[in-house]
Amino acid sequence: MVNYIWMAMMVIGVLVAAINGHVEVVTKAALEGAQVAVKTSLDLIAIITFWLGIMKLAEAAGLVQALARLVQPITRFLFPSVPKDHPAMGAIVMNLSANILGLGNAATPMGLIAMQELQKLNRGNSKEATDAMCTFLALNTSCITLIPTTIIGIRLIYGSADPTEIVGTTIFATTMGMTAAICMDRLLRYLYYRRR
Amino acid sequence: MFGIVSDLSRWAVPIVLLLVPLLAMLRGVNVYEKFVEGAEAGFGTAIKTIPFLVAMLVAISIFRASGALDMMTAVLAPVLSLVGFPAEVLPHAIMRPLSGGASLGIATDIIKTYGPDSFIGRLVSTMQGSSDTTFYVLTLYFGSVGISRYRYSIISGLCADFTTLIASVYIAHKLFGPA
Numbered sequence: 001m002v003n004y005i006w007m008a009m010m011v012i013g014v015l016v017a018a019i020n021g022h023v024e025v026v027t028k029a030a031l032e033g034a035q036v037a038v039k040t041s042l043d044l045i046a047i048i049t050f051w052l053g054i055m056k057l058a059e060a061a062g063l064v065q066a067l068a069r070l071v072q073p074i075t076r077f078l079f080p081s082v083p084k085d086h087p088a089m090g091a092i093v094m095n096l097s098a099n100i101l102g103l104g105n106a107a108t109p110m111g112l113i114a115m116q117e118l119q120k121l122n123r124g125n126s127k128e129a130t131d132a133m134c135t136f137l138a139l140n141t142s143c144i145t146l147i148p149t150t151i152i153g154i155r156l157i158y159g160s161a162d163p164t165e166i167v168g169t170t171i172f173a174t175t176m177g178m179t180a181a182i183c184m185d186r187l188l189r190y191l192y193y194r195r196r
Numbered sequence: 197m198f199g200i201v202s203d204l205s206r207w208a209v210p211i212v213l214l215l216v217p218l219l220a221m222l223r224g225v226n227v228y229e230k231f232v233e234g235a236e237a238g239f240g241t242a243i244k245t246i247p248f249l250v251a252m253l254v255a256i257s258i259f260r261a262s263g264a265l266d267m268m269t270a271v272l273a274p275v276l277s278l279v280g281f282p283a284e285v286l287p288h289a290i291m292r293p294l295s296g297g298a299s300l301g302i303a304t305d306i307i308k309t310y311g312p313d314s315f316i317g318r319l320v321s322t323m324q325g326s327s328d329t330t331f332y333v334l335t336l337y338f339g340s341v342g343i344s345r346y347r348y349s350i351i352s353g354l355c356a357d358f359t360t361l362i363a364s365v366y367i368a369h370k371l372f373g374p375a
Contacts, residue, residue, distance in 0.1 A: 002346045006255050013258035016267060025261045033257030036297075037249035040336075041242050049238025054216055056234020057227060061220035101205045111333075112241055112340045119341040128345040129338060137337055137349050141330045142356040147202060148325030154304050155321055160312035166321040169367045173326035177360030184355040188348035 044108065051109035055091065064090030078139070078182070079132045081121070088117030092136055099143040111140060135185050142181040144174045241340050248339025252331060256294045265290060281365055284310070285320050293357045296329035319368040327360045 017023050058064050068075070068089035075082070075089050082088050091114035098107035114136060122130050129137075148170055155163040217227050259265070268290060273283035284306060291299040303324040310316040330353040338346060 001348070001350050002344075005350065006251065009255040009259040012264050013255070013260075013262040015262075016264040017258075017262035020263045022263075026258050029257040029261035030254050033254035034250045036257070037253040038246055040253075041246045041249055044245065045239055045242040048242050049235045052238045052241070053231035053235030054212065057220045057225065057230050058212075058216045059234075060225040060230050061216060061223050063216065063219060098208075101208050103205065103208060106209060108336070111337055115337050115341045116237075116241070119343075125345070127343055129343050129347045129349055133338070133343070134347055134349045134352065137334055138352045138356065140337070141328045141333050141353045142360065143328070145325065147205065148321075149205075150300065151303065151321050151324045154300075154307055155312040155317075158307050158312045160317075163312070166318055166325060169318070169322040169364065169371060170325035172367045173322055173360050173363040176363035177327060177356045180359035181352055181356035184352040185348075188352055192348055 047105050048109045048112060051106060052113065055094075055110070055113050059087055059090070064094070067093050078135055081130070081132050082118070083121075086117065086121070088114055088121065088132070091117055096139065096143055099140065100146055102145050102147050102149050111136075131189055134189065135182075138181040138185040139178065142174065142177040144171060144178060146171070244342065245336055245339040248335050248344075249332075252335040256331065260291075260295070260298060280369065282316055282319065284316050285323065288320055288323060289361050292323065292327055292361075293330040293354060294332075296332060299329070300324065315368065315372050318372045319364060322364045322368055323361060326364055327357050330354060330357055 013029075014023070014026050017026050055064070064087050065085050068085055068087070071089070071093050072084055075092070076084060079089070079092070091110055095107055095110035095114050098104075098110055115133065118130060118133050118136065119126070121132065122128075124130065147164075147167060151166070152163045155166070217231075220227050220230065265287060269283070269286050273286055276286065277283050288299055288302040288306065291302055303320045306320045307317045312318070312321065330350075334346060334349055334353060338344070338349075
């Protein structure tokens with residue numbers, strides 16, 4: 001799937017640029033894209049290093065496991081393939097909580113830690129996503145944010161009479177999306193195994 | 197409600213940074229040593245994502261710069277306006293799962309042009325706030341553990357984005373009324 005999407009974006013991009021008579025933008029765009037990517041990764045070094053340290057402490061203090069146990073009823077339904085009390089659960093919960101609170105800086109490292117823990121449970125091909133990873137990312141990309149701070153800030157700048165009035169509609173839309181994500185994940189997993 | 201949540205957001209990290217070392221110390225952990233031990237993996241994890249992000253962001257960047265997005269908008273807009281979907285927010289809807297920066301730019305531009313309290317402005321605010329940059333998240337998260345086969349992840353992610361989009365249009369019509 002990702003192969004086709006990737007190829008389609010490259011091929012369509014180059015062809016459309018050529019048809020529009022400005023094929024030279026392709027070279028520039030490719031370089032810019034690569035630079036943004038490397039800069040993003042480098043920026044991540046600092047926050048990931050910091051949060052990995054804190055998470056290690058939280059694990060040693062037994063906090064991650066305690067958190068995992070606390071939300072067990074929900075996570076056992078969502079992630080049947082992950083053993084209960086596994087550190088992956090703690091990291092997943094911390095990632096989703098940080099997302100909900102709008103703490104993007106803390107959410108990403110927690111999410112990457114969760115992925116590492118889930119990868120340790122990967123018994124199949126180490127280059128292929130597991131069921132639990134697919135579920136986690138379906139949740140993560142559609143996760144509820146209680147207060148979308150960035151867009152509220154922009155509404156404020158452009159003189160909105162009530163910048164936060166979109167909070168309710170946002171929560172409604174994102175809840176719908178999250179429900180769809182969980183259902184689609186289950187459905188596609190079922191179809192995936194049936195086809196094999 | 198907003199007050200409580202924003203207070204919680206403000207306090208969450210400081211409280212974690214207060215409690216975690218304290219509780220670890222009480223458990224007899226060598227806190228400094230343990231922190232460094234965990235943090236060691238940070239550099240490797242971040243660097244590991246570079247090839248994956250470069251691959252994805254280069255493709256998105258070329259697709260964007262080529263004008264393919266404008267073509268898509270031109271083709272889709274008349275069809276979608278039939279079902280009450282305003283053509284003005286279509287570029288945002290297409291860009292949202294691909295690029296966080298670009299979609300925020302488009303949203304800002306729309307809010308500036310139409311005003312934050314217009315129907316279009318409120319709709320695009322809802323759309324921006326309720327979804328995430330699916331492609332970036334998948335690339336980053338899978339990349340950090342060296343996974344290149346995403347199975348059905350992209351489909352479920354995009355289905356969720358599509359549902360969020362429809363829900364945003366629906367609720368905006370319902371609450372803010374069409375322009």
